[in-house]
Amino acid sequence: MSMKLSVKHTVDQWFNKIAKNPALSVTVSVLWLTVVGWIAFGWNLGNIGLIDETEPLFAEASRQMFVTGDWITPFFNGETRFDKPALIYWCQAIAYYILGVNEWAVRLPSAIAAFGLICLAFYTVQWYLAKQDELEQVSRPTRRYLTSFIAAALMALNPETIIWARTGVSDMLLTGCMASALLCFFLGYAGKGGSRGQGAGSREQGENSSPLPPALFPNKWYLACYVLIAGAILTKGPVGIVLPGIIVAAFLLYVGRFREVLREMRLFVGILIILGLSVPWYALVIWRNGWNYINAFFGYHNLERFTEVVNGHSAPWYFYFIVVLLGFAPYSVYLPVSIIRLKFWQRSHWRSLERFQQFGLFAWIWFASIFGFFCIAVTKLPSYVLPLMPAAAILVTLLWSDFFQDTEDRQTSSVSSSPTPPLSPTFLRVSGWLNVMFLSVLATALFNITHILGTDPAISNFHELIQKSGLPVIAGVMWLICAILVAGFLLSRRWNYIIGINLLGLVAFIIFVLTPASFFIDRERQLPLRELSAVILQAKQPNEELIMLGFKKPSVVFYSHIHVNYLGLPQEAIEHIKNQAAKGLQPASLLLLAEQKKFLQMELQPDDYKSLSTKGAYNLVRVPFKKKKNEKIDIS
Template sequence: MRMKLSVNRTVDQWFNKIGKNPALGLTVSILWLMVVGWIAFGWNLGNIGLIDETEPLFAEASRQMFVTGDWITPFFNGDTRFDKPALIYWCQAIAYYIIGVNEWAVRLPSAIAAFGLVCLAFYTVHWYLGKQDELEQVSRPTRRYSTSFMAAALMALNGETIIWARIGVSDMLLTGCMASALLCFFLGYAGKGGSREQGAGGAGGREQGEREKSFPLFPPHPAPLPLFNAQSPMPHALFPNKWYLAFYVLIAGAILTKGPVGIVLPGLIIVAFLLYVGKFLEVLREMRVLVGILIILGLSVPWYALVIWRNGWNFINAFFGYHNLERFTEVVNGHSAPWYFYFLVVLLGFAPYSVYLPASIVRLKFWQRSHWSSQERFQQFGLFAWFWFAGIFGFFSIAVTKLPSYVLPLMPAAAILVALLWSDLFQDKDTRQTISVSSSPTPPISLSFLRVSGWVNVIFLSVLSTALFNITQILGSDPAITNFHELIKQSGLPVIAGVIWLVCAVVVAGLLLSRRWNYIIGINLLGFVAFLIFVLTPASFFIDRERQLPLRELSAVILEAKQPNEELIMLGFKKPSVVFYSNIHINYLRFPQEATEHIQNQAAKGLQPPSLLLLAEQKKFLQMDLQPDDYKSLSTKGAYNLVRIPFKKKKNEKIDIS
């Protein structure tokens, strides 16, 4: 007991010290964000090859932009690629220009988007808690810094975020733009009546002075420029505040990243939130929506206009029709799932902290509309995070096409909700007793409810540990990796993973029994970091070695062996990474009979050189029934064969490969 009090006192003293020292507080915060960001997003980012099938599609389309200088129409393998708008391609092409065409450049935009979002969320949580302390006239640096640090860590260190922040596709860039836009909206919404309504003296001046003393990490907004103050011939009322401006710019970025969903989803969330708190018309006026619409259109429409002007209905039908409308109303590419699909995605994708989401949500009592409507704007932060979470979850649950990445934008809201749940535990004992319940936006946390969630945490970690111990019986086979299950067993990763989460379950149970509530979430975070370092990272290298390395090696062989104008056929599968690594156009054919007929047709044309290259899975290759003298084997890597098939003609000019 004495040790517990000593540790708590030391922690409180340390946070009090950084709370009173602006330079130290800023330095510690930056270091924390850098460490968390590097572990989650930077470490080994480009040390494994591109992952088929989606990532190389983006990487190659961006390389085509970089090489050809055509920044309007994306191309892959000679065909237009209208799946996504241009921003992700532009970002990757710029990264190619800076650091070269490699895996680091492909993934850098995703990693930067994730890191920027985490930093903005850290700022927002810290600002919110500082405002809360200011209202309650207390100083709680332990709570303020601990909760901010936790929110950043939870947002970065979860499976869903790490996966998409380390892959060069558009999902993390969309999440970065959309989630950052929502945070900027709330900062603009909650900050109304800030510096503009505070003079040099009076109550406003006193509030500003108190903030400078108590919460020095983030100084108050500077006074408005003379051009925009009330005495200016051009009143500031014509323009939205800087956070609303940032919101509009980020929405334009989301539209350029993934299309209409970039404005539809944030719009639905904000409209629902404002209607609920009864401030819809008021906020609409202060946001200067017409100015915002002009900003969004001015930034996003030019590319759409240019790509439509160049490609016409091909783009309209492919992008707006197939990749937007049909994905919402119909099953596209076989991506269907049951109604509870996203419950599983959130449970596992945000694990192990997802078990605390029910308590985080119920704690808000969001159904008490009159209570929330009477709160100060900044006090509605938790409610806003709930609308954010529920809006995205509900929207994509309604959509017919379902993919795990679709709910990635709700993960920041989930992290904020869980961090705010635990924020009550980071208060000094004496300041807890001085807080008026009426001034707090949410009622005090129920320890009985937290205890139940804690034991659910123990059960979940135990089940997760058991599943990982027996992962080979759960996973299906991978046709690209021979002896898949045996190789996993030999790696020892299932045992390491199971032990990590089993130890975490035991430690969490011990903390529950000893009533050390505030350490529980830290143990979950440490468990995930250990899982990332000792399991997920080695597993990614294992999968790359067994699944992707053979294709990169064959791409190198293709570059050496391919004769000028010689065609390359890929039979039975589509691996876009070969296009990226070989820089060669590939003709994809699905069936062996289709390949045989194509070879015969090409032979009849008398093409030069009189041969083609065939890259096929071994099973598909054997189904072609080629004789030893009908082809020349160039290389065999993993599950793939690379051969050269010469055109042998009979008198009737037909190829003889039987």
């Protein structure tokens, strides 16, 4: 016992030393954030090819902007692409200019958005706990730093964030802008003063000053919030302002400060900033494309996605419960107790607190608003709830902050002081055993993953290859060990170690399972298409058409840099070839890329085509146009 206290005392001394040395504090914080960010977002980011089908659509549209210099209208494969606004394309095109046209550049904007978000979250949690210590006139550097470290780690190291931060699409950029805007709002709101608008407000006035005249915009955090909302609108449209607006409005109405805070936010000026930054591109793209853009983007990709099932993306009402459970795993089992701990239904209690003490309530309203909004929406996709993951990380972090105590706190109480009443150990024990069960089920599922996964038409022996890799066994053993360790710490009531075991388990899973698995899947599924794209670049004659039969893989367009004509059925391809032959085109041939089974269904004779390459499940052939004796052009 004395050795245990000695170790804790040493840890406290170490964190006290960090807190008293600003340079050391910054260095340690930067190192932690860099390590977490590199493991979650940077390691091998561009060493895996683009993943069909969505990622290459963004990558190629951005490449077209980079090549043509048209920064207004996005194009893919010769057609306008109005799915998303321009910011993600701009960011990727700028990355192309810096890094060249490659996978690193495609994914870098997503990784930077995620990294910037965890840095701001780290700062926000640090600031919140420092304010709490200031209010109570105590110094708890161990609790403050451990909690901030955990907040950054939970926000970065969860499956949902890792996947989208490593994918070159708009979802992570939207989440980075939206979540950062909400954190900036809270920093501006909490920095203005206490529950009665007094006290800290005068002290924070100088700190929150901005380059704009004080009478126009006195708070730099509100200004940053407006700029980031404009970025969210330029990333994904109206949802970029609708969701933050719902969250902020719901929070202010609940704490009874709606009018007061809207006045101090200079809402009218803020709206002008948002419109001034976001509207010009929308005006230009509408001016150039007219109703085609309005109907496609605002009608189909926004209104219809909310009110109707689009592209077959329907799901049952409980869909997002499963997404959050798995997407925020393994910490998601602690979300219910993190929410119950707040007792958010005690409105009078929350309204009586200082503004900064309402951080947990704000995170809960953030989480619940996004979750509820997309549960109502008819079209459902896992990526839609990505913006609530930062709020989930904050909620679980605040739960654990009660168990990261300094020596002085341990000597006086079982949990440290916080705006929420002490949590009953029963709730935490139940969540802990749920954690053990979840990890055990996860381990069992991974042991039997070949029986759970479906088939992949691009990899004929998919299950056999996975089993031979040994990765399911490694993954299952890892999570089983984690389950045993969590159970041991529960029995010994060492609560503060449990979250660390979950984090270490996920880091080990990323390094020893997820990374090798991603290389394996890339090699078997995407590499054949990249190799065929290289063959196409070498073999294609000027003006020769490329047909893709039986599947749509946009990565071929990105890697081959040529237009692809997609056809679904073998008979369509035969008719198309006959029609092209009848036109007397030069060169008198076309390239055909087809899945082997579709190619066989065309029943071409050996002299009807020339095989160029076969990779994986795909054939690349050249089909020459032939002339019959009556001079009509055919392929028979």
